[in-house]
Amino acid sequence: MSDSTGRYLISGAGLGAGSGTDLLIEDGRIAAVGAEAAGSNAEVIDASGLIALPGLVDMHTHLREPGREDAETVETGSAAAAQGGFTAVHAMANSSPVADTAGVVEQVHHLGLRAGWVDVRPVGAVTIGLEGQRLAELGAMAGSRAGVRVFSDDGICVADPLLMRRALEYVKAFDGVIAQHAQEPRLTEGAQMNEGAVSAVLGLAGWPAVAEESIIARDVLLAQHVGSRVHVCHVSTAGSVELIRWAKQRGIKVTAEVTPHHLLLTEDLVHSYDPVYKVNPPLRTDADVQALRAGLADGTIDVVGTDHAPHPSEAKDCEWAQAAMGMTGLETAVSVVQQTMVDTGMLDWDAVGRIMSTGPAAIGQVPGQGRPLAVGEPANITLVDPSARRQVEPSAMATKGRNSPFAGRELPGAVIATFFGGHPTVLDGRLNTPVQEAAAWSK
Incomplete structure (x- = not known):
């Protein structure tokens, strides 16, 4: 038609x-x-x-291409985005090869243009190969035809504080943003789920909230020191919400996102040992879920990011310990936000436009997206x-x-x-x- x-x-x-x-x-x-x-x-x-609503914009999408076309392609992932109401997505850098050069981000951008379902905005890696050792070509990616403004090693934390400082300093020159996967690696070695009573009962290695919160605390202070912008990916704990609220009250340039699954699902689902519920960061407690909803409602958390992470069936149809972490989310995001935030009376539909369109478009500096529904737009x-x-x-x-x-x-x-x-x-x-x-x- x-x-x-x-x-x-x-x-x-x-x-x-x-x-x-x-x-x-x-x-x-x-x-x-x-x-x-x-x-x-x-x-x-x-x-x-x-x-x-203004066309939805996702801050956090894994399109897998190049290199993992068995899991997703730019074509299939961006079609899923359109089906979910999105008109733009930020494609995370953990492809193979990693999107750490101007050449790779331009390839992803071109694939998005050729697919034609949504505006595909590549996210550049912070470090070469996501290895956390040396900064990637941030300036070259920013100056490429893809016009990258968001950089992230998502899936892996930029754990070295000096490297994180240098990245924040570098992107300040062109008003870029570092999107941090907040996970202290030494505190999460072998972790399988949220640390707490449920992990103790199930005998699974715990993933403590402080592993996320300690990195957020460090990074907002670094952002304050440098005067640069930091974005916190997939916030999952009540303590993280409080830290971000504290930072914003002090004028620190921090923004944050929450996923649909962290707004609805809790660690209790892990009792089933169904690997579909294995995700990074892990599903947390009901108290964390309520704090995340409240933080989204009061503006502490700026946006919803899907963290759409497709996997081939063999990566999930296996025992819990061996299963890959991640969930799909593009085609269900609006529904989950409606159930958790709108139908509960915590947000109206105008606010949904803010957290799923205008907000992420502004953070990612996506031209033509997140604009008001007005003449000439x-x-x-x-x-x-x-x-x-x-x-x-x-x-x-x-x-x-x-x-x-x-x-x-x-x-x-x-x-x-x-x-x-x-x-x-x-x-x-x-x-x-x-x-x-x-x-x-x-x-």
Whole structure:
């Protein structure tokens, strides 16, 4: 289903807390809003009862390509992103080869343009080969055609404080941000799950909260000393929330993200020994979950990042100790946020736009994304049906990964349409077609 003129009228959509409004899309931009949009010669998308949000932006996606195409590709991962309502994703650097040079980040960027489902923004590695020994080509990646602004060794902590300081100093020159995977390696050797009563009962090596919190404490102080920006990936403990709140109160340039799975799931699920629940950082206690929700609601935690981490079946269909860590998340993110934050009354839909679109777009400096739904703005739009209920079926997803922790669960809400640069990549809840000239929307 496609309109050759590129004109679409989204009719009757709710804008945040507002009532039904019309949006006219023309030539990739929002041409009119409200009464001025009515009566246009355009293909009509009935959005009655739907919520219109700025196109979602993910700070934390693992697309695996190059090198691990058995787990995911830029094509399949970005299609999954579109299906989940995203119009831009940040592709993490732990591919093979690692995205630690201008050449590799440009390759990932080009693959995203060719796929055409979303704006793929490569994340550059902080250190060469993610080895934590020497800084990667940060300046070259920033100056490349990919225009990298976020750097992370995600999956591995930049544990050396001197190296972390140097990275913060380096990216300050072009207003980049270091996204830290906060995990003190000496405190988590052999760790299998959250350290506590459940790990003691199950006999699994514990992963203490302080391993995360100690790195956050160190890094916010380094960021303060340098005057640079640090972003904390996948915050998972109540103590981490308090540290970030403390840092923000002192004007330190820190931002943070929380994953959908850490907003909903707890360590109690590990009683099943099902490796689908094995993740880094691990699922924590209910008290941690409640603190994360409160931190997201009050702005201590800035954004939701999916940490979409697909794996081939053999990496998960094995015993717990040998299983890979990670969960898929792109196609369920909106539903989990609705269940944990909107349906509980902690956030409204305007706030969802902030934590899943405008916030991550601002942190990652993604041009044309996270913009208000107003005349003249790029038509990156997500339509969500908050009244829908659906059962999660991993086999029906666009991602190659089948390791969804929500498999078989009923979740609220559904993405009905995704517009990327004025083109409907998703219509009626199903993938439509990619953008043929995606390069035009990445500038």
